[in-house]
Amino acid sequence: MSAITPELVAEHGLSTDEYDRILELLGRAPNLVELGIFSVMWSEHCSYKSTRVHLRRLPTKAPWVIQGPGENAGVVDIGDGDAAVFKMESHNHPSFIEPYQGAATGVGGIMRDVFTMGARPIAMLNALRFGAPQHPKTRHLVSGVVAGIGGYGNCMGVPTVGGEVNFHPSYNGNILVNAMCVGLARADNIFLSAAKGAGNPVVYIGSKTGRDGIHGATMASAEFGEDAQEKRPTVQVGDPFTEKLLLEACLELMATDAIIAIQDMGAAGLTSSSAEMADKGGSGIELDLDKVPQREAEMTAYEMMLSESQERMLAVLKPGREKQAEAIFKKWELDFAVIGITTLTDRLVVRHKGQVVADLPVGALSNAAPLYERPFERRPGLSGVPAYDRSRPLGECLLRLLGSPDLCARRWIWEQYDHTVMNDTVQRPGGDAAVVRIHASQKGLAMTTDVTPRYCFADPFEGGKQAVAEACRNLSAVGARPLAATDNLNFGNPQKPQIMWQIVAAIDGIAEACRVLDCPIVSGNCSLYNETNGEGILPTPTIGAIGLLSDVQRMASVGFKREGDVLLLVGQTMGHLGQSVFLREIEGREEGAAPPVDLLAERTHGSFVRELIEAGRVDTCHDVGDGGLLVAVSEMALAGGIGVMLAPAEGLLGPGAAAADAVAFWFGEDQGRYLLSVPSERVDAILSEAKRRQVPCWPIGQVGGEQLVVDGTKLSLAQLRGAHEGWFPAYMGASELPPVN
C-alpha cells in the first residue's frame, strides 16, 4: 500500500491540521483505505464541520415532531396514526457537471432518505437555480436537469408536484438542484439508523457496487475551477427501475419486524452508512468486502468503501431473519448479502481478501470530526430606497414582468413531470402550494419550497426570515396549517468571512421565523463551496415546508372562480421596491434594502386567512410575492380565466410609506400580504372580522370580464397569457439565445 504523502492528504481534501488530528486519534498513520474513509467522513458534506455550531440554534421541537434533524429525514405527526416524513437535499455540484444524471440521482437519493424511514414517497418538489438565460450553458443545464428529474421521478411513480426556478448570473458556474421528497408512514412504524446491539447481521441490499461516484462527497465539498468538467467520473449514474424495486422490497421488509436499523448508502456509500449506523447505535461494525455484490472484477477495498453507486441500502437485521429478508429481495430481483456483523467494540473493521484493511474507532469518524467556528465578518444589510421612474406605464411594465424569466409560467417544466400519478394530487403545480391528499381520507398535505436569494444577498438575516415566512404564507394560502420545515442551505466558501456571515445570519433569520411561526426545522442539508473561480452564488437557504389541511374539499386555490367576486387585499402595502423584480427587470438594477419581514404580522395574517379558508368562507386566495400586487392579481385572473377591474381606494399605502405612486403600489414587494376573492355578500363580515383582529384588509377590485383593468389601462387575458406562458417555451426552443439586456 502506498505511503501517505502530504500531496495525497491534500488530494483527499484534508488540511494539514486535520491530518495531524487523525495521527493523534489513531496513534499511527492511516493506510490509504483509512485515509479515504476519513476524507469522506470529515468532508463538509458529511460532517457539517463549518455549520454544525450554528445549526444548533435552529428550533427543532414541537409536540407534533416525532423525529427532528439527525436521521435520514424528519418526521411529523399528522393525526390518525399517520406521519409525514420529509427532507430536502442538494445535488448541486454533480448537476452542473452532468445535469441529467446529477439531477436524477438527486431525486433518487432524497427518495431513499424518505423510504429508509419506512415511508412511501407521495410527492416530490424541486427548487432549481440556473445562471443567466443568456449564458451559453444555461439552456443545456435546464433541459438536462428537468429531463433528469422527470426521468427518475416519473419512473418511480411519485408525482412531482411543485418547486421553484430562478435565473441569476451568480449561478452561471454553480447551478442549484435541491430536491425535496415527502413520504407517508405509520407513526408507530418509523425506522431509524441506530445499529443497536452486538452480533446482529449487517446486510447489503439493492444494486451492485461499481466504481462510480468515488469521492463524490469530497467533490461536493470543494469549489470548482476551470477543470469542473474533468470531474465527470465522480458523478453517479442512476437507475430508477432498480430504485422502484428497492422501494417496494424495503416497504415489504418493513411490514415484518425483521429490521433493527436501516440507512441508505448515499454520499460516501458504504463508509458513511456503516460508520453512522454504528455511531448512532453505540456499537461497532465488522464488514467483509468479499461479500459485497460487485459490478466489476478486481475492485479494491478503497474503491468499494468510497463508491457512491446508487440504489443501495445497508440494514441491520434481528439474528435469524436473514432468510426471510433474502426471500423478499429475491422476489424483487435485487442483490442481498450478509456482509458483516455488529460488535461491542466501538470499531469499524473492514476486511478484504482475508486482510484487515481498515480498523478505526467509530467515534473518530463522527464525534471527533473537526468542528469549526469559522470567523465571520458582520455586515449590515443593504439599505436605501432606490430611484426609479414613477411615470412608467403600468400595463407595459406588467407584461414585461409576467414574461420575465423569474416570473413567467413554469408549465414547460412541470408538464415534463408526472404530477398526477398516485391519484391524490388535489392541487397541481402552478398554485401557491401543492396539495396531496392522504389516500382514502379527507386530509391533505400542502407543500412548498421557498427562498428569495436576492433578499438573502442584500440582508441574510431578513432573507432567512423571509424564506420561512413565504413558505408558511404559501401553505396558509391554500388553507393548510404549517407543521414543519426542512432547510437546504446553499452558500459559497465558508472559509471566506463574508460568506460565513451570510450563513450565520441566514440561520439566525430562519431560526427566528421558525420560532415565531411555530414551524420547527426537522431535517436539512448544507451545500457549501458553491463557487467557481472564486465567485460565490447568491446565498440560497431554501426552505421546504409542509402543512396540514383537515379537509381537502375546503382547500383554496389561486384562480378566480366567479364573476362579481370582490378582491380583498390582506396586509400592509408600503411600496417597497428595494431588491424587487421590478427594479431588476424594468430599471435594470439590483439594489436597495430587502423588504423587512414583520413575523408577528405574518403570524396574524396567516391565521386570519387560514381560518377563513378552513371555515369554508374563502376558496380563492393567493400570496403576494415576487413582482408584487399586480403580478399576483394577473396570476389569479389567468388561473381562473376571468378578468378583474382594479379600483383600490385612495390612501391604501401604509403609514410612512416610501412612495405613494402607482408603480410602488403595484410592484412593491412588501411581505405578509394575501389576495382573497370572495362573493360580495361575504365581504362585510370578513372586513369587520379583519378589523377586530387588527388585520389590514381592503377591497381593491371586482372580478369579472375578460380584461385586467388598472388605472385606465386595459389588458386582455390573452395578452397577459401570451406574456406569461410565452417566455419558457420560446427560450428553450429558440435557435438563438436571447440578447443580453
Added chain:
Amino acid sequence: MRAKAPIPGLMVPSMRAAVIVFPASNCDRDAASALEELTGQKTQMVWHQQNELPAGVDLVVLPGGFSYGDYLRTGAMAAHSNIMPAVRAHADRGGAVLGICNGFQVLTETHMLPGVLMRNAGLKFVCHMTELVVSESQSAFTRKYTAGQHVTFPVAHGEGNYTADEATLDRLEGEGRVAFRYAPGHNCNGSMRDIAGILSEKRNVLGLMPHPERVCDPLLGGTDGRALFQSLIETLG
C-alpha cells in the same frame, strides 16, 4: 390501502377485476383504487411471475408505469413475462383486457393489438389534461359514452406516438376499432390519425394512452373516466 365505501347510489355489481403488477408498474394502485371505488369490490393484484389469473376474473388491467424500466423497448420485456400467456388466453376466451399507457405498450408488444407506440413527436415526456373524442361507443369499454362525445383525461407518457402502416390504420378505422382520438389540437405526441386508444378485432381488448383511472374523482380534476369503468361493470357485472 384503506378500504373505501363504494359511491352511494351505485348498485353493487359483480365484475371481478385483476391488475397485473410488473416490476416498476406504477399505476397499479391507482387502477385498483379507481376500480374498487366504482365496484365496491376488492381488486386482485397479480404478480407478473404467476402463471395463472385468479379464477373468475372478468377484467384484466395492464397498468401504467415503466415495466422493466423501459429497458429494450417500452413494454417489450413485460410482454414476455410469465403471466402474459394467461392474459392472452383470457382475451382469446373473450375476456376483457384494458391496457393503460404502459399497458397499451405491452399489448402492442404482445401483438394483441396492432401498431407500435413510438417516442413522442416532441421528444419530451408530456403530462397534462388532454381533450379526447370518443370515436366508438360500440364496445364493452365505451358503451356509456356517446360517439363523438368530448372527454378530458390526463396523459403522462414519453412514448405514446401511435404508429402503424396505412393498411392497418385503414382497417382499424374501417372496423370501428379506434375507440378514442385526441381532439383537434390536442394530439400531444404525434400519433397517426390522432389515435389515443384502439380495440382488438374481437373488441374485448382496449389499449389507451391517456389515464381514465385518474379522472374518476371530482377532487382530482374530473370524472370523465368513470363511464369507461361503468361501461365494463354494466357489460361484465
